[in-house]
Amino acid sequence: MSESSDPKKFGFLLERTFRITKLSFIKVFNKLQVDITPDQWVLLDTLNNMGELSQKEISEQSFKDAATISRIIDKLEKKNLVTRKSEQKDRRKTTIKLTEKGQETVQTCQQEIDRLRRHSWQNLTEEDYENFQRIMNQVFNNFDSYQ
Numbered sequence: 001m002s003e004s005s006d007p008k009k010f011g012f013l014l015e016r017t018f019r020i021t022k023l024s025f026i027k028v029f030n031k032l033q034v035d036i037t038p039d040q041w042v043l044l045d046t047l048n049n050m051g052e053l054s055q056k057e058i059s060e061q062s063f064k065d066a067a068t069i070s071r072i073i074d075k076l077e078k079k080n081l082v083t084r085k086s087e088q089k090d091r092r093k094t095t096i097k098l099t100e101k102g103q104e105t106v107q108t109c110q111q112e113i114d115r116l117r118r119h120s121w122q123n124l125t126e127e128d129y130e131n132f133q134r135i136m137n138q139v140f141n142n143f144d145s146y147q
Contacts, residue, residue, distance in 0.1 A: 028112050034105055035079065043072050044081060048106045052097040081105055
């Protein structure tokens, strides 16, 4: 079969897996009675691991565009989970940091999220993970370089 008549329809597999992953995170947050979404968790987790960051740095770390990051930050700020601070030298640049409530939210969720992540990888080996990572990075790079 030629390449054009047999395209790899991996988009379905990615979407299906992404959907169940997102739903599983939502179930964890509901179980813990924490009012956040998976996208909000990504930002909270990033700030928890990396400390205070600019919106641009958060965007780069999460592969989300600036407008999406700004909307997520707005929602987290309303929930008192993060704060924005304007830079003294350049007031257009803001840094984002977790509030005390944001830190408590991460602590509340971390153990269950870690358990969920371990569960998602059960029956798979370290070699499986390395292959998965290599394949996903290659697919990403292929799309990123597509003209």
